[in-house]
Amino acid sequence: MIRSMTGFASGKGAFGPHSWTWELRSVNGKGLDLRIRVPEWLTGLEVALRGTLSKSLSRGNVTLSMRLSRDEADAELALNEAAMANAMDALVKTQQMAEARGVSLALSGATDLLAMKGMMEAGTDADDPGPLVAHLTSKFPELLSAFIDMRQTEGEALAGVLTSQLDQVASLTEQAAEMAAQRKDKMADALRENLARVMDNTQGADPDRVAQELALIAVKADITEEIDRLIAHVAAARDLLGQDGAVGRKLDFLMQEFNREANTLCSKAQSADLTSVGLELKAVIDQMREQVQNIE
Template sequence: MTGFATLKGELAPWSWSWDIRSVNARGLDMRIRVPDWIEGLEPAVRKAVSDAVARGNVTVSLRVSRETDEGNVAVNPAALEHAVRMLAEINATAARNGLPLAHVSAAEIASMRGVIDTAQGDADTAPLAKALIADLPGLLAAFNDMRAHEGQALREVIEAQLAELASLVEQAEGLMEARGEAQRETLRAALARVTDNTDGIDADRVEQELALIAVKSDVREELDRLAAHVDQARSLLAGDEPRGRKLDFLMQEFNREANTLCSKAGFQPLTRIGLDLKALIDQMREQVQNIE
């Protein structure tokens, strides 16, 4: 989702500079900073961005300037009067409180907002708006090109992580026979302790309890789901549509299965693999936050 692009243009007497950038976000969050005196520009920008971007915190900024001459620069009498009255009030208040103020020059007054009117608000902005809107496809194409380049590098990282995750699942599957034998030995020892200290034990009841323990400790379903999630993640990465939210959800499912595997392991080598899975899934989750 991270990206950046700029674009400059001009249409006499105007010149401008576009800036678009994005960082990670759960959805699409737009901040549009364009001059409000250009009618219809902000809605057009919002639509163009929403059509081109599915996810991210996107900020679009536009700076517009106009070449001026003596014919379209003038003092705004009302604004000047207001500025002078405001300065007089400030001076009077300062004097009453014994606070000396520096002399204010005419240039400083002229720099106050609205005192000098370039008459840009009275100009027909339709041609300017049309030219600015025409810039949007090129701006967004450059923006998405950068994101795509970064996304390709990120895809390779996640594919490598998925390969490592699949390898851990295979290692866990390879431990099933040894784990089963270790669990049987543990149960036999526990059963021996019980029978040695109990008279008239019900053999059928013991068999039921042993079967229940075996069912509760079975991790085959967790391993199968982890392998299925790997396949699904690879399929999402191979697609062209936005997939960040789906991968976000898949990371939650990965983590859920890894947690269950650790809690049911009951076998130190399998527990180590479960912890390695959790660490790897956390790394993948951080990377997925950058995917649209």
């Protein structure tokens, strides 16, 4: 089953005082480009997530972003000793300045100091992020699974479109083969007439050399090989669409081969009808190539 390189998944969860939301999204790309945005203090999390993504995906520009928040109501409060020391130094200095001017100030109590902004702060897990990192790592496969499911769903839709386009290519190739067969006798008669005309109006020409030149013209107008290769390419593309795993690069290369045969067919057509079929082939192949750019 083929997968699209376009996908999106989101999730959320909580662990202790922490809650998070994360999003995983991707668009098409030549290779696998991973961009992971997680808090730096969650040591080891990015490495773990990058490893999991690298094992599961082959192509695409993939972005993982996470927002982490902490519920301060459930967090343990800790004294900001540096802020408290600065506040007490400021009180001592203020008291000394007041006494020097004969001003009496009311004494401040511990409650007053603790009520000052910045004296009490929520404890942090930055010193021990291990439990949170382990929990996030264990929950990530759920997000990744939803993401891959979406890419597979998109891939199934792409496979349907490509199958329909391959049917068109096969039908047009069959039309071209029928037209080539119908014109074969006419081309042979025309060559014989041209040979007779040349021999009647040319003195001293080597009949064998003239025949070789006319035969070469006939070969250059023969599209049998192009028809055979187009049929083979259709079969190869159908086979790739039925395979599992990353087949996007192989399909992209095959589209180049399709286009090459269609171009050659047009150059050899020598008839308006066959040229029209060749141009239709090129249009369908171009549409296929656009779709293939989204396949992993």
